[in-house]
Amino acid sequence: MWIFWTVIAIVGLALVIGGAVVYLDGRKQRELERAQKPELEPGQEAAQGGPQPVVPTEVEGPTPDGVAVAPEPEVDVVDGLAPVEESVAVVPETTELDRPEAPLSRWSRLRRRLASSNNALARALSDLLAVDKIDADVWDDFETTLITSDLGVGPATELTDALRKRLAVDGIADPAKAKEVLHEELLKLVDPTLDRSLNLTPAKDGDPAVVLVVGVNGTGKTTTVGKLARVLVAEEKSVLLGAADTFRAAAAEQLATWGERVGVETVRSDIDGADPASVAFDAVAKGVEDGVDVVIVDTAGRLHTKTGLMDELGKVKRVIEKKAPVTEVLLVLDATTGQNGMTQARIFAEVVDVTGIVLTKLDGSAKGGIVVQVQRELGVPVKLVGLGEGVDDLAPFDADGFVAGILGE
Numbered sequence: 057m058w059i060f061w062t063v064i065a066i067v068g069l070a071l072v073i074g075g076a077v078v079y080l081d082g083r084k085q086r087e088l089e090r091a092q093k094p095e096l097e098p099g100q101e102a103a104q105g106g107p108q109p110v111v112p113t114e115v116e117g118p119t120p121d122g123v124a125v126a127p128e129p130e131v132d133v134v135d136g137l138a139p140v141e142e143s144v145a146v147v148p149e150t151t152e153l154d155r156p157e158a159p160l161s162r163w164s165r166l167r168r169r170l171a172s173s174n175n176a177l178a179r180a181l182s183d184l185l186a187v188d189k190i191d192a193d194v195w196d197d198f199e200t201t202l203i204t205s206d207l208g209v210g211p212a213t214e215l216t217d218a219l220r221k222r223l224a225v226d227g228i229a230d231p232a233k234a235k236e237v238l239h240e241e242l243l244k245l246v247d248p249t250l251d252r253s254l255n256l257t258p259a260k261d262g263d264p265a266v267v268l269v270v271g272v273n274g275t276g277k278t279t280t281v282g283k284l285a286r287v288l289v290a291e292e293k294s295v296l297l298g299a300a301d302t303f304r305a306a307a308a309e310q311l312a313t314w315g316e317r318v319g320v321e322t323v324r325s326d327i328d329g330a331d332p333a334s335v336a337f338d339a340v341a342k343g344v345e346d347g348v349d350v351v352i353v354d355t356a357g358r359l360h361t362k363t364g365l366m367d368e369l370g371k372v373k374r375v376i377e378k379k380a381p382v383t384e385v386l387l388v389l390d391a392t393t394g395q396n397g398m399t400q401a402r403i404f405a406e407v408v409d410v411t412g413i414v415l416t417k418l419d420g421s422a423k424g425g426i427v428v429q430v431q432r433e434l435g436v437p438v439k440l441v442g443l444g445e446g447v448d449d450l451a452p453f454d455a456d457g458f459v460a461g462i463l464g465e
C-alpha cells in the first residue's frame with residue numbers, strides 16, 4: 057500500500073515542477089519578444105489597433121519664436137523668381153496691442169510742431185510789414201525768403217506779386233489783415249482742391265488695395281510704412297506688410313516690429329538679399345488669400361543707376377500685379393534734403409507712376425515750401441506728412457492746416 061502512495065506523491069510533484077517550468081519559460085519568452093520589438097510610428101500603432109494618436113497636419117499659428125511658416129503658395133513662379141516659400145509671415149503677438157491715435161486728431165497736434173520749425177514765412181511777413189516804406193528791395197528780400205524755404209522760384213515770384221498787388225490795391229497796412237492775405241495766396245499755391253485721399257479701392261471685389269512705397273534710402277520709407285499701417289488700423293482696416301526692402305537686413309526686422317505693435321502681420325524673407333519682387337509677390341498673395349483690406353509694400357531705394365532702379369521697381373510692380381493691381385504708389389521724400397530731394401523725386405517719377413507724395417521730417421525743416429514745388433513739378437499731390445519720429449507722427453495732409461502751421465497761426 058505504501059508503495060502505491062509513494063508513486064502518487066512522486067507523480068504529483070513531477071506535475072507541479074513541470075507546470076512551473078512551462079510558466080516561467082513562457083514569461084521569459086514574452087519579455088524577450090517585447091525587448092526586441094521596435095518603437096512604433098504614431099500611425100502604425102493606430103493601424104495595429106492601438107490608441108489613435110493626435111498628429112498635427114500643418115503648422116498653425118506662431119512657432120515659439122513668433123514665426124509661422126507661410127502657407128504653400130500657388131504654383132505661380134514668375135519672371136524666374138526664387139521659389140516663393142522663401143518668405144515667412146511674422147505673426148504678431150495678440151496681447152498688449154497699441155491703439156493708434158485717430159488720424160483726425162493728429163493734425164492739430166502736429167500743426168504746432170510745423171509752426172515751430174517753419175516760421176520763416178511768418179517772420180518774412182512781419183519783417184515786410186515792420187518797415188516804414190515797402191520798396192523794391194524789401195519785396196526782393198521777401199521773395200528770397202520764399203525761395204530759401206524751398207517754395208521754388210516760380211511759385212515764390214507768383215506769391216510775391218500777388219501779395220504786392222493785393223496789399224497795394226486794398227491799401228492793407230494792418231499786419232493781421234496782411235497775414236490773412238498771405239494765407240489765402242499761399243493756400244492757392246498749395247491747392248486745397250487736389251484729391252489727397254489714398255486710393256484704397258481694390259480693382260476687383262475681394263482683392264486687397266496695394267500700396268507700394270518707394271524712395272531713396274534714409275528718407276523714412278520703412279518708418280512711413282509702419283506709421284501708415286497705424287493710420288489704417290486706426291481706421292479699422294485690416295493690413296498686411298511686405299518687407300521688400302531686402303537690401304538692408306534690419307529693415308525687415310524694423311518693419312515687423314512696427315507691425316507687431318498694432319497687430320499686423322509682416323511677410324518677409326529670412327534670406328539676406330532675397331529677391332524683393334519675390335517677397336512683394338508673397339505678401340500680396342497672402343493678402344489675397346487672407347482677404348485683408350490693404351497690403352503695404354516697403355522697397356529698397358539704394359540704387360545707383362536709373363536703369364537699375366527702373367529694372368527693380370518695374371519688376372516689383374509687374375510681379376505684384378500678377379496677383380492684384382497696385383492702387384497707390386507713394387514716393388517718400390525727406391523735406392530736409394531740399395533740392396536734392398527734388399532731383400530724386402524727378403528720377404522716381406520717371407521710373408514709376410507715382411500717385412502720391414509723403415513728405416517726411418517736416419518737423420526738422422524750415423523748408424515747408426517744398427510741398428508746393430514738388431506738387432507743381434510732378435503733378436502729384438502730397439498726401440501724407442511726417443512730423444516726427446513718434447509712432448503716430450504721420451498725418452494725412454491738410455492744405456489749410458499746413459498753411460496755418462507754416463505761418464505760425
Ligand SMILES: Nc1nc2c(ncn2[C@@H]2O[C@H](COP(=O)(O)OP(=O)(O)OP(=O)(O)O)[C@@H](O)[C@H]2O)c(=O)[nH]1
Nearest residue numbers: 273274275276277278279307416417442443444445
Ligand atoms: N524727425 C523725423 N524723423 C523721421 C521722420 N520719418 C522718419 N524719420 C527718421 O528717419 C530715419 C530713417 O528712417 P527709415 O524709415 O529707416 O528710412 P528708410 O527710407 O526706410 O531707409 P532704408 O531702410 O535705409 O532705405 C529714422 O531714424 C526715422 O526715425 C519724420 O517725419 N521726422
